[in-house]
């Protein structure tokens with residue numbers, strides 16, 4: 001059983017899908033691990049550290065030769081996988097909706113593509129969930145990025161020269177990233193408020209010492225669909241939410257938006273007119289910018305200024321903390337493969353629940369119902 005760890009090819013991707021820690025654990029399971037030279041460089045992991053953990057380190061062709069499992073952070077280019085065994089597993093964040101052509105190409109090449117972001121949200125799969133591990137770090141980094149762009153301090157400071165008032169931070173979307181953003185902004189001393197469409201988040205916001213800002217309950221609206229994800233809201237709800245946000249947002253210094261709906265464009269939460277009501281020098285960080293953006297005018301990969309407000313739209317925020325995000329991503333992959341490791345066969349064998357959820361391609365075809373649907 002040979003596991004190949006590739007150097008990420010996507011522009012701006014600094015993460016790596018295995019660390020010396022996980023290499024050592026895979027070797028402990030009896031696997032042979034081969035790492036492409038330089039794979040960990042951007043995450044501050046030297047080739048020698050992989051070698052010391054028991055991997056062979058070499059060129060891409062040697063790494064891929066006869067590989068049974070290819071690990072990646074993002075999906076590798078299907079044209080660049082020559083040498084891997086027929087039927088080899090490609091295990092990565094495959095962005096199945098955004099990279100559909102690539103999924104088709106994995107199928108035609110005979111690979112079994114396993115999309116880690118389709119991991120079901122069930123208790124036993126929590127330690128395998130790349131969305132959670134990466135979103136958590138994104139929420140943290142979003143607040144630091146906001147602080148770096150903000151020309152004022154976060155905490156209240158009483159000095160001999162007078163008082164600096166605390167920054168007001170508003171977090172929109174209280175999933176994994178939003179919760180970490182609230183906690184981080186609180187640690188920095190900001191006055192924090194937050195909102196979500198899922199009523200269950202109210203308690204979580206309060207427990208972090210922040211103020212919930214919620215549209216009053218509307219009949220029939222729970223906001224929560226399958227797997228704890230948000231559902232698309234009615235027009236009536238959206239109008240009430242926009243009104244509430246308008247009056248609140250004008251008083252905020254920092255807004256962090258994190259709202260996502262799986263398989264659909266991100267909901268628009270802040271309009272140009274609402275930005276115009278904010279104070280000059282305020283900062284908005286749009287963590288959903290790559291999914292279409294929560295904020296009107298946000299540009300992926302750029303910091304733009306609109307009505308004197310800075311709108312931060314960094315791409316691939318987890319990659320901006322590459323050492324930690326790689327460590328957690330690599331553990332997610334190890335936790336997944338080791339949980340299914342069949343000692344007699346010396347390889348992982350998936351069960352139906354998780355296998356059917358994450359398997360995109362098999363036997364030359366696309367087989368995942370979310371893609372066929």
Ligand code: NAD
Pocket residue numbers: 120121122123125126129131132135172173174175176177178195196197198227228229230233258259260261262267269
């Ligand atoms: P997400 O990244 O899909 O979305 C971020 C947040 O945006 C969510 O809280 C969502 O409700 C919110 N949102 C969507 N539309 C909105 C709108 N119009 N206005 C305001 N907010 C909006 O969410 P996530 O971080 O993946 O977490 C969703 C839930 O799933 C959380 O409760 C989380 O704890 C849970 N979860 C469970 C598991 C597990 O059991 N294995 C793993 C991860 C997350």
